[in-house]
Amino acid sequence: MTRRTGRRPGNPGTREAILDAARAAFAERGFDAASIRAIAAAAGVDPALVHHYFGNKDQLFLTAMNFPVDPGQLVPRVLAGDRDGVGERMVRIFLGVWDSPAGSAGVALLRSAVSNEWTARLLREFITTQVLRRVLEQLDVAPAELPLRGSLVATQMIGLAMMRHVIRLEPVASADPEALAAAIGPTIQRYLTGPLPT
Amino acid sequence: MTRRTGRRPGNPGTREAILDAARAAFAERGFDAASIRAIAAAAGVDPALVHHYFGNKDQLFLTAMNFPVDPGQLVPRVLAGDRDGVGERMVRIFLGVWDSPAGSAGVALLRSAVSNEWTARLLREFITTQVLRRVLEQLDVAPAELPLRGSLVATQMIGLAMMRHVIRLEPVASADPEALAAAIGPTIQRYLTGPLPT
DNA sequence: GTCTATATTCCGATAGAC
DNA sequence: GTCTATCGGAATATAGAC
Numbered sequence: 534m535t536r537r538t539g540r541r542p543g544n545p546g547t548r549e550a551i552l553d554a555a556r557a558a559f560a561e562r563g564f565d566a567a568s569i570r571a572i573a574a575a576a577g578v579d580p581a582l583v584h585h586y587f588g589n590k591d592q593l594f595l596t597a598m599n600f601p602v603d604p605g606q607l608v609p610r611v612l613a614g615d616r617d618g619v620g621e622r623m624v625r626i627f628l629g630v631w632d633s634p635a636g637s638a639g640v641a642l643l644r645s646a647v648s649n650e651w652t653a654r655l656l657r658e659f660i661t662t663q664v665l666r667r668v669l670e671q672l673d674v675a676p677a678e679l680p681l682r683g684s685l686v687a688t689q690m691i692g693l694a695m696m697r698h699v700i701r702l703e704p705v706a707s708a709d710p711e712a713l714a715a716a717i718g719p720t721i722q723r724y725l726t727g728p729l730p731t
Numbered sequence: 732m733t734r735r736t737g738r739r740p741g742n743p744g745t746r747e748a749i750l751d752a753a754r755a756a757f758a759e760r761g762f763d764a765a766s767i768r769a770i771a772a773a774a775g776v777d778p779a780l781v782h783h784y785f786g787n788k789d790q791l792f793l794t795a796m797n798f799p800v801d802p803g804q805l806v807p808r809v810l811a812g813d814r815d816g817v818g819e820r821m822v823r824i825f826l827g828v829w830d831s832p833a834g835s836a837g838v839a840l841l842r843s844a845v846s847n848e849w850t851a852r853l854l855r856e857f858i859t860t861q862v863l864r865r866v867l868e869q870l871d872v873a874p875a876e877l878p879l880r881g882s883l884v885a886t887q888m889i890g891l892a893m894m895r896h897v898i899r900l901e902p903v904a905s906a907d908p909e910a911l912a913a914a915i916g917p918t919i920q921r922y923l924t925g926p927l928p929t
Numbered sequence: 930g931t932c933t934a935t936a937t938t939c940c941g942a943t944a945g946a947c
Numbered sequence: 948g949t950c951t952a953t954c955g956g957a958a959t960a961t962a963g964a965c
Binding site for chain 2: 562563565566643644646647648653656657660661680681684685687688689690691692693695696697699700701702703704705708711712715716717719720723724729730
């Protein structure tokens with residue numbers, strides 16, 4: 534006999550199916566253009582059920598984005614090794630995350646941020662507080678140079694993600710990650726530790 | 732007495748007012764989110780008049796984008812000077828265009844390309860055929876390396892435009908163009924003429 | 930050349946039955 | 948937990964009056 538205690542959920546797969554469909558839709562079309570109706574259809578449920586689970590579209594987006602790779606877990610891998618190789622390792626690990634299934638959350642955030650100020654703020658805060666600050670403060674750079682160095686790194690990294698996963702310009706869109714790490718790594722290295730214009 | 736010959740246009744300023752409003756709206760919200768109604772309201776005309784002039788939204792977008800800076804006129808300025816300075820000159824001229832009023836067409840194209848495959852193809856073709864090919868074929872680079880070098884340049888340039896004009900991440904968003912040219916120029920220089928991973 | 934009126938479609942959100 | 952029905956709004960586009 535199976536005893537049941539506590540709350541009995543409905544179909545436990547339904548919620549995850551909605552979140553998967555939401556990530557795919559937000560990644561493909563961005564926040565504004567992705568519709569709850571289309572997400573519900575892709576998940577095989579009724580649109581009203583999405584509201585029942587997540588309240589509104591904002592909350593659905595936040596919940597769908599809130600599982601991505603924990604950046605705090607990646608930073609040690611970027612820093613593990615000699616200081617001269619940090620740029621190349623950063624590009625390699627960055628590409629690995631974006632090329633993985635988890636990367637769809639990144640594409641969704643990037644696509645959404647372009648047409649929606651609310652998600653743009655999310656992206657800015659994610660870039661600065663979750664990624665760049667953690668790496669830079671481990672690299673004894675002068676605190677005054679930290680914001681400029683960090684945003685220079687962001688221009689190259691976001692540009693790479695844009696060209697590879699959003700605009701899909703060849704040959705970068707389907708280039709070997711190792712080749713890209715070798716080509717772009719020195720750029721990141723210079724932005725992090727190289728000379729800065731006065 | 733004023734004699735009138737030939738076709739008599741209506742209000743000649745109306746059409747330009749619509750195009751100005753369209754460029755501003757497309758730059759601010761992207762192709763999908765910008766509405767003909769809002770453009771008409773900004774231009775002080777009726778929405779139906781926009782259709783009367785331009786047929787549909789696609790044609791309005793194409794017409795509004797079709798006046799921007801002629802890239803063919805910029806290439807000689809990029810190439811004018813020593814070969815080692817081409818990267819820095821390219822960043823400086825690039826920033827000058829994007830910071831000017833004409834840059835709103837670029838922002839519009841970039842913002843639109845993210846959520847709309849049709850405009851993404853426009854942007855890809857503009858980048859490759861109008862900008863990169865013209866510069867690279869003047870720099871005796873091996874033809875086989877041309878696509879990779881060109882798309883590497885595009886990752887950095889588009890990333891810079893994204894961070895400065897779309898996401899608006901500080902301090903890059905309001906940094907002095909000369910400082911950015913000094914910081915990012917060497918990156919472009921290496922992508923154009925530096926060593927490439929095998 | 931300009932505008933009114935409208936056809937058509939799709940959106941997010943809610944109320945409430947089962 | 949799931950779904951039907953619907954409200955209220957905004958979009959593109961067209962037809963046609965003046």
